[in-house]
Amino acid sequence: xxxxxxxxxxxxxxxxxxxxxxxxxxxxxxxxxxxxxxxxxxxxxxxxxxxxxxxxxxxxxxxxxxxxxxxxxxxxxxxxxxxxxxxxxxxxxxxxxxxxxxxxxxxxxxxxxxxxxxxxxxxxxxxxxxxxxxxxxxxxxxxxxxxxxxxxxxxxxxxxxxxxxxxxxxxxxxxxxxxxxxxxxxxxxxxxxxxxxxxxxxxxxxxxxxxxxxxxxxxxxxxxxxxxxxxxxxxxxxxxxxxxxxxxxxx
Amino acid sequence: xxxxxxxxxxxxxxxxxxxxxxxxxxxxxxxxxxxxxxxxxxxxxxxxxxxxxxxxxxxxxxxxxxxxxxxxxxxxxxxxxxxxxxxxxxxxxxxxxxxxxxxxxxxxxxxxxxxxxxxxxxxxxxxxxxxxxxxxxxxxxxxxxxxxxxxxxxxxxxxxxxxxxxxxxxxxxxxxxxxxxxxxxxxxxxxxxxxxxxxxxxxxxxxxxxxxxxxxxxxxxxxxxxxxxxxxxxxxxxxxxxxxxxxxxxx
Numbered sequence: 001x002x003x004x005x006x007x008x009x010x011x012x013x014x015x016x017x018x019x020x021x022x023x024x025x026x027x028x029x030x031x032x033x034x035x036x037x038x039x040x041x042x043x044x045x046x047x048x049x050x051x052x053x054x055x056x057x058x059x060x061x062x063x064x065x066x067x068x069x070x071x072x073x074x075x076x077x078x079x080x081x082x083x084x085x086x087x088x089x090x091x092x093x094x095x096x097x098x099x100x101x102x103x104x105x106x107x108x109x110x111x112x113x114x115x116x117x118x119x120x121x122x123x124x125x126x127x128x129x130x131x132x133x134x135x136x137x138x139x140x141x142x143x144x145x146x147x148x149x150x151x152x153x154x155x156x157x158x159x160x161x162x163x164x165x166x167x168x169x170x171x172x173x174x175x176x177x178x179x180x181x182x183x184x185x186x187x188x189x190x191x192x193x194x195x196x197x198x199x200x201x202x203x204x205x206x207x208x209x210x211x212x213x214x215x216x217x218x219x220x221x222x223x224x225x226x227x228x229x230x231x232x233x234x235x236x237x238x239x240x241x242x243x244x245x246x247x248x249x250x251x
Numbered sequence: 252x253x254x255x256x257x258x259x260x261x262x263x264x265x266x267x268x269x270x271x272x273x274x275x276x277x278x279x280x281x282x283x284x285x286x287x288x289x290x291x292x293x294x295x296x297x298x299x300x301x302x303x304x305x306x307x308x309x310x311x312x313x314x315x316x317x318x319x320x321x322x323x324x325x326x327x328x329x330x331x332x333x334x335x336x337x338x339x340x341x342x343x344x345x346x347x348x349x350x351x352x353x354x355x356x357x358x359x360x361x362x363x364x365x366x367x368x369x370x371x372x373x374x375x376x377x378x379x380x381x382x383x384x385x386x387x388x389x390x391x392x393x394x395x396x397x398x399x400x401x402x403x404x405x406x407x408x409x410x411x412x413x414x415x416x417x418x419x420x421x422x423x424x425x426x427x428x429x430x431x432x433x434x435x436x437x438x439x440x441x442x443x444x445x446x447x448x449x450x451x452x453x454x455x456x457x458x459x460x461x462x463x464x465x466x467x468x469x470x471x472x473x474x475x476x477x478x479x480x481x482x483x484x485x486x487x488x489x490x491x492x493x494x495x496x497x498x499x500x501x502x
Contacts, residue, residue: 040378062272062382069380080375094379097279146379 008034009045009206019180021173021196023187026203027228032186033154035203039184040074040152041065052150070098073143073181075172077155079135081127081142087114088123091142098146113141117171133164140171150182151175157189165189169196190229193217202228218242266462272384273392283390290394294356298402301355302348306406309343310335310413318423328424332432335414340441344407346493349452352399353485357460360391361481364464365474373465388461392454399453400446407445444500451496452489459485 008031016022024032037043039050041057050058057068081090088110095106114120117137127135136156143151153172157165173196176183185192193200197214202225210225217229218239230236277283313335321330364387367373376383411433419426460481467477 042374042377063275066278066380066382069378072378072380074375074378076371076375078370080371082372082375083370097282097379097381152378 007206009038012048012206012208014201014208014211016182016184017199018182019177020183020198021176022182022184022199022201023193023197024184024201024203025187025193025197025228026209028188030203031206032188032203036152036154036184036186040072041069070146071149073146073148073151075136075139075143075151075153075156077158079127079132079139081135081138083127085126086123087119087125087127087130087138090127090138091145094142094146109145110141113145114138116144116175117141118167133160133168136160136164136168137171140168140175144175144179147179148181151184153183153185153187155187155189156185157187157192162191165191166195172196190235193229204228262462265466266458269384269388269462269465270458272382273388275382275385277385277389278380278382283386286386287390287394290390291398294352294394295398295402298352298355299405301351302402302406303409305347305351306339306344306409307413307416309347309406310339310410310415311417312413313338313343313410314414314417314423318418329428329432329435331418331424332411332414332429333435334432336411336433336437337441339407339410339414340445342493343410344403345445345448345452346489348403348406349399349449349456349489350486352402352453353456353460353489354482356395356399357456357481357485358478360457360460361464361467361478362474364388364461365467365477368465368467369469369474384465388465391461392457395453395457396450399456400449403445403449444496447500448493448496451492455488455492456485459488 012035024035026032034043038045041050041060045058048058049056052068052071055068057065060068081087082093085093088107091110091113092106095101095109099106101109110123114122117140119134119137119141122130122134122138127138130138140156151172156168156172160168169192172183172185175181185196187193194214194217197217200210200212200214200217201208202210202222204224210220210222212220217225220226226239230239314331317331317334318328321328364373367387373383373387376386415426415429418424419429463477463481463484467473
């Protein structure tokens with residue numbers, strides 16, 4: 001993947017597993033967002049392929065890509081809720097656009113999705129009238145309303161307090177398992193990495209620097225991974241204490 | 252200079268591609284219709300007061316200035332009604348109204364779409380599988396092409412009322428003289444010219460504004476730039492089209 005002369009992603013080869021939370025991590029500027037945009041088809045790579053269940057979607061036309069996208073849900077960093085629509089209208093939008101369901105069927109599905117993300121009494125509110133954490137949950141509800149097979153999340157924890165951040169992580173992981181979805185999360189939240197990272201890809205300068213699961217992070221000998229995950233002195237002390245006591249796996 | 256010309260052709264090529272994408276079959280007609288009606292309301296009702304205000308002054312100023320120019324000459328005073336009518340129908344109602352609407356409606360459309368692009372709303376729709384160019388641009392163009400000619404008719408009518416208010420109560424002429432002027436040398440073909448102008452100008456102002464807004468880059472400066480560019484470019488194109496239509500239809 002390149003923009004003009006500047007190459008952003010180099011030799012990326014990765015497989016994201018179904019029913020698991022796949023994480024793309026890395027420093028700012030490592031190429032996480034570009035990789036996610038390539039995966040969802042918002043950017044076309046200079047070379048290489050993106051396969052969804054074996055189907056090459058890289059160079060599909062706009063029209064062909066739209067059919068594939070019916071099975072894709074995405075949660076954006078800023079939630080990307082349409083501010084001229086209420087919460088209910090936001091979640092109902094894909095149903096209005098792509099299904100022939102009755103009004104009641106749509107409403108039932110919207111309410112189910114809202115309940116699933118633990119939101120009540122917000123149907124008639126506008127996005128600006130709910131908190132950042134609630135906006136993220138509405139975003140999740142909208143992204144699962146069409147029962148997607150693939151869920152992409154761009155920095156789902158950004159701008160959230162640790163407690164809300166954990167709630168969002170739990171929600172994404174449980175929805176992934178419940179519906180056997182292939183979930184790809186782009187994050188630099190270390191708590192998410194250690195809590196829900198079932199398949200982690202660490203990007204560094206546009207290349208994969210390390211790949212593994214959360215349980216393998218602590219024991220890894222990859223210097224860049226250790227430097228990145230345990231960047232703060234507090235986490236470094238925590239890791240040292242864990243290793244001194246012979247603990248491995250999740251910290 | 253040379254790069255400027257290249258840029259014009261590049262933009263024109265991109266605009267053609269965007270329009271091609273926008274003209275694809277809608278995913279759901281009812282959703283496009285709903286959006287078109289919303290746009291019609293925004294453009295029509297939202298602009299009615301400003302159009303009425305500028306038109307009343309356009310008519311009044313035309314009447315006062317022609318009264319000044321005709322004073323002491325052999326041309327009958329009732330000619331003012333005739334001049335106000337034809338000036339409104341042929342030039343001021345379609346051209347000045349559309350120039351004002353390019354500032355009001357055009358900049359609003361560019362800012363709305365630019366904001367949606369920056370807040371990832373357009374990407375969100377794209378990932379849902381929506382033909383964003385179709386859903387966000389076509390309803391605006393159709394609404395403008397339907398509603399703006401109606402506003403131009405209102406403008407022409409109100410301008411004639413403006414002329415009446417500036418000349419009859421002030422004693423420049425009697426109501427009978429003014430209405431004699433309004434009915435004199437009436438040429439229905441002029442209404443046709445006004446309709447053609449208003450449809451062409453409406454298309455220009457929305458096509459330019461939506462293109463500028465849809466392709467906005469990240470950053471608040473870019474949003475302002477796109478909005479300004481939409482107004483400047485559409486004003487120039489409207490005046491150019493005005494000249495070409497006048498040449499073709501009155502030669």
